[in-house]
Amino acid sequence: MTDPIAPQILIVDDARDIREPLGQYLRKQGFRTRLAAHAAEAREILAEASIHLVVLDIMMPGEDGLSLCRWLVAHNGPPVLLLTAMADETDRIVGLELGADDYLIKPFNPRELLARARAILRRAPPEAAPPPSSKRRFADWTHDPDVMKLTHEDGRSIDLTTAENRLLAIFLDQPRTVLTRATLLDLTAGREAKAYDRAIDNQISRLRRKVEDDPKNPQLLVTEWGGGYRLVANVSEAN
Structure with missing residues (x-):
């Protein structure tokens, strides 16, 4: 019997012959699982269930x-x-830049997916700290x-x-202080810095486009x- 407080994994795949055996395998490994055949069904599950990882x-x-x-990263x-798929290198890169935590190429070994899922769950913080309210x-x-x-x-x-909101709040907490990529990753999402340097660089670039007069020659976020x-x-408090 699966532990009712075990992490719950949502598997979203239109291929029934992938999602159902994978769900069964992960349940045997002690996880709770939910299955979705498409994004709309996944959104419904995410709205009513406590999900710890989305495959x-x-x-x-x-x-x-x-x-x-x-949508998941933004919310x-x-x-x-x-x-x-093996040929979708561009999609893999885009996915990581969007904020995905890892990827696995089909066809995959369920044991490798299990290892990657466990690694992601170990890295993920219980709950990201909210930014200051002032x-x-x-x-x-x-x-x-x-x-x-x-x-x-x-x-x-x-x-x-x-x-962007969380990242800017971190800089405002520590103005004029050099914050490494690893520190920023730990403070924003608690994720492994080595794999996601590019994600932080891209977030910085997007934030610069919003706060800098000339994003290519930044004067605020240097x-x-x-x-x-x-x-x-x-930095000062505002009324």
Whole structure:
């Protein structure tokens, strides 16, 4: 009998001959599992169940796995292990850049998937810390983490994604301090730094496009070569 508090894995794959045997195998290994044949069914399960890991096929009819992965990352969803065909190298890279935690090429050995799933679950924090609830001012910007928004002194308002909101809050907590990629990964998602340096670099690039006058020549979020990134601004509480 499966432990009722064991981690629950959602398997999303339109191929019945993959998702059902895989679900059965993972249950035998002590996990709870839920199965979905497409993204819409997965969203319904995610809305009502506590899911700790999503095993997600990229190639599905209707909404594909990359779209669902993007939605999960934007909404601070559970970690994602992508299933991909051998030829889909571009999709694998895009998936990792979107924030997926790992990928596995089909056909795969269930034991390898089990090992990767366990590794992801070990890395994942129980719950990501929420950003501060108070508004803060830096340079010409005011950050309101509760509504995930930046407001410029000239009246412009810019929406932030969940990942951008959390990342900016971390820089505002430690202005003028060099934060390495490993530190940023630990603080944002508790994930393994070596595998996801590119994910942090891409988040920084997106954030720069929103706060910098010239993103290609950043003056606020600067790169410390060999070290990481630093917010070059004073930070104060905003009313």
